[in-house]
Amino acid sequence: MDSLHHVLFLPTLSELTRAELEALLVETFGEAVGLRKTAGELREEIARLKGLKGRPDIKPNIGPSGMDKSTAPANPAKDEKRPGRRKVSPRVKVEDEVIAVEVPPGSVFKGHEPFLVQDLVISAKATCYLRERWVTPDGQTILASLPQGIEGHFGPELRRFVLAQYHQGQTTMPRLLALVRSVGVSISKRQLVRLLNENHEAFFAEAQDVLRAGLETSPWVSVDDTGARHGGKNGFCTQIGNEWFTWFRTRSTKSRLNFLDLLRAGHTDYVLNDAAYDYMREHGLPAASILLLAAGPQTRFADQAAWQEHLERLGFTEMKVTPDPIQIATEAALWGSVQAHEFLCDAVILSDDAGQFNVGRHALCWVHAERLVHKLDTFTDQHRDAQTRTRGLIWDFYADLKAYQEKPGKRRAKALRARFDRIFLARTGFVTLDRLLARLHANKAELLMVLERPQIPLHTNGSENDIRCHVTRRKISAGTRSEVGRDCRDAFLSLAKTCDKLGITLWDYLGSRLKVVGAAIIEPLDHYVRARTRPA
Numbered sequence: 001m002d003s004l005h006h007v008l009f010l011p012t013l014s015e016l017t018r019a020e021l022e023a024l025l026v027e028t029f030g031e032a033v034g035l036r037k038t039a040g041e042l043r044e045e046i047a048r049l050k051g052l053k054g055r056p057d058i059k060p061n062i063g064p065s066g067m068d069k070s071t072a073p074a075n076p077a078k079d080e081k082r083p084g085r086r087k088v089s090p091r092v093k094v095e096d097e098v099i100a101v102e103v104p105p106g107s108v109f110k111g112h113e114p115f116l117v118q119d120l121v122i123s124a125k126a127t128c129y130l131r132e133r134w135v136t137p138d139g140q141t142i143l144a145s146l147p148q149g150i151e152g153h154f155g156p157e158l159r160r161f162v163l164a165q166y167h168q169g170q171t172t173m174p175r176l177l178a179l180v181r182s183v184g185v186s187i188s189k190r191q192l193v194r195l196l197n198e199n200h201e202a203f204f205a206e207a208q209d210v211l212r213a214g215l216e217t218s219p220w221v222s223v224d225d226t227g228a229r230h231g232g233k234n235g236f237c238t239q240i241g242n243e244w245f246t247w248f249r250t251r252s253t254k255s256r257l258n259f260l261d262l263l264r265a266g267h268t269d270y271v272l273n274d275a276a277y278d279y280m281r282e283h284g285l286p287a288a289s290i291l292l293l294a295a296g297p298q299t300r301f302a303d304q305a306a307w308q309e310h311l312e313r314l315g316f317t318e319m320k321v322t323p324d325p326i327q328i329a330t331e332a333a334l335w336g337s338v339q340a341h342e343f344l345c346d347a348v349i350l351s352d353d354a355g356q357f358n359v360g361r362h363a364l365c366w367v368h369a370e371r372l373v374h375k376l377d378t379f380t381d382q383h384r385d386a387q388t389r390t391r392g393l394i395w396d397f398y399a400d401l402k403a404y405q406e407k408p409g410k411r412r413a414k415a416l417r418a419r420f421d422r423i424f425l426a427r428t429g430f431v432t433l434d435r436l437l438a439r440l441h442a443n444k445a446e447l448l449m450v451l452e453r454p455q456i457p458l459h460t461n462g463s464e465n466d467i468r469c470h471v472t473r474r475k476i477s478a479g480t481r482s483e484v485g486r487d488c489r490d491a492f493l494s495l496a497k498t499c500d501k502l503g504i505t506l507w508d509y510l511g512s513r514l515k516v517v518g519a520a521i522i523e524p525l526d527h528y529v530r531a532r533t534r535p536a
Contacts, residue, residue: 022380029379030432067370068459071399090118124184125155149515154195156514158185160507162195167492168506170472197484200491202513206525207491210498211240211247212265213526215343218242220456222350223357224463225254226471229479230486237490238262239467244532245525246466246497248490250480256356257327260334263344263359269337270307272299276336279359285328289316293329300340307333335359348453352460353443363449366401367459369440370394376433386428390437393423398458405454413451420444469493495525502528 016024098112131144149156162180165171171179177192214221221242228237228250236254240247240262251258272293280290292314301307311317311326319325338344344360351357352368373391378384397419404412424441427434440447450456470493480486496506504522511519 026379026383030377033377067395067398068367068461071395071402090116122183127155147517149517151199154187154191156511156516159195160510160514160516162192163492163510164507166196167489168496170469170476172476197482197488200488203495204487204491206513207247207494208266209524209526210245210494210529212343213529214240214242214245214247215263215265215338215347216345217530218244218347220348220350220363220453221344222457222460222463223259224352224460224467225354226467226474228470228474231481232479237467237470239463239470241463241466241497243462244498244501245529246501247494248467248470250486250490254354254356256331256359257334259356260331260338260359263338264334264341265343267337267341268303269340270301270304270330270333271336271340272333273336273340275339276332279332279335280328283328283331284323285325285332286321289319289325289329301333348449348456350456350460350463352463361449362446363453363456364443364446365458365460366398366447367461369443369447370398372436372440373433376436378430383430383433386430386433390423390426390428390433397423401450401458405450405458408451408454416451417444417448420448466497469497498525498529502532504528 094116129146129150131146133144134142136142158180162176165176165179166173173189173192173196177187177189180187180192221240223238223240225236225238228235230250230252233252235250235252237248237250238254238259240249249262251262277290277294280293296310296314298310301310307330311329316325316329346361348361348363349357349359350363350365352365370391373387373394376387378387397416400416400419404416421441421444424437424444426437428437450458473489473493480489495509499506499509502525504525508520509522509525510516512522
């Protein structure tokens with residue numbers, strides 16, 4: 001009994017007031033919901049370990065809490081006349097073919113009635129190039145060059161078809177192999193894999209140039225990430241883009257160090273400059289450590305090894321304090337490198353409030369913020385009324401923010417800031433909701449970034465739409481095995497999405513890069529991105 005002297009015994013229920021009983025009941029309901037969720041997760045994990053089929057993950061088709069769609073302008077009246085069908089304009093040359101008909105004697109010819117038919121010709125073609133070989137008087141051998149675009153034993157049209165089907169058509173490699181063989185191409189599985197993975201360094205470089213162009217010229221970028229398997233291990237694919245470009249990269253982690261490294265767009269240096277020192281101060285690095293870094297003559301380090309060696313010389317590896325000085329200093333040096341290469345200079349990073357994306361000028365997605373209120377568990381009519389009333393206020397406020405984007409002004413911005421405080425500092429009587437509103441109010445500057453930058457979106461729907469192609473690829477092919485396969489998947493999905501945003505067909509783009517005879521000439525994609533995002 002002595003061991004129980006520290007246990008706090010609750011009073012009997014009869015001694016509690018009605019308000020205390022209601023509070024206890026709500027707390028019990030909350031704990032029950034959490035325990036039910038935990039039990040369900042444990043059952044699914046046990047089923048997975050036993051090799052049993054788990055419960056299907058069926059998500060309700062409710063969209064982004066309905067907020068963005070509900071605040072959109074009303075559709076035109078149904079009685080308005082809908083536009084008619086557009087005239088068919090083939091992208092290829094139309095060949096005329098006259099079809100004759102037998103007519104009775106004395107008939108009068110009244111011309112031709114056109115009937116346009118579009119068709120597709122898919123056939124295999126094999127050409128044996130007989131290359132002249134000569135020997136000069138001095139003993140040198142001269143061999144005739146192959147036609148432009150011929151690299152290896154498979155022509156550019158076949159390579160274009162394979163790349164387009166796999167990356168844009170989202171087909172699997174076995175099905176693509178069966179399709180190519182069915183039209184008469186003699187090719188093995190290994191050869192097809194080589195067509196998909198080998199000799200694509202130029203595409204990798206162009207995808208990276210697209211990212212650099214976007215980071216240099218865009219006033220804002222939207223970011224997101226999703227799960228991705230590589231080499232039999234779980235990883236993460238990060239998306240960076242806006243309305244003119246998209247870029248993907250798969251890594252084993254989604255930390256802030258990884259995100260800052262991606263923002264360097266292929267550069268490997270670490271830089272100590274004003275941006276780096278500001279980052280250190282904002283993230284609580286002691287002033288003594290900052291002075292120690294600033295006292296050295298060297299401010300730029302070529303790679304991670306040189307930077308790590310510098311930290312060891314300064315004694316950072318021996319510091320056992322919180323926050324970790326090595327992590328903060330490394331993040332700061334990466335951010336300094338981003339700024340030194342003139343990436344994201346005064347640009348806004350829009351995210352769904354994932355912590356790794358909170359760098360530089362940061363804005364938050366309103367759809368994700370409202371979704372927290374929407375998904376809140378309620379147990380009483382009072383709680384449900386408070387939730388419904390708060391969601392209505394947020395929806396109305398969101399609609400006014402969209403109207404502000406069309407016609408910004410200082411007085412309207414001031415009024416919206418004051419209204420934000422009234423909504424998110426209100427006391428609803430629902431304690432959990434009040435805490436959530438207070439937490440959202442702490443993000444006021446990021447949620448109201450649109451008042452300073454009306455051109456940025458209020459949501460990350462663009463990123464979620466972009467990353468669906470990667471999710472589809474993951475569902476179809478699970479994951480990648482080799483590093484070059486992973487890089488090809490990311491690069492070609494990036495290029496395909498960017499082409500789509502720029503109004504360029506991937507078929508024309510691949511034809512231009514693979515030097516297909518008669519293909520359209522497509523300039524480097526970063527030229528188009530710079531032209532679209534450069535301020536007027």
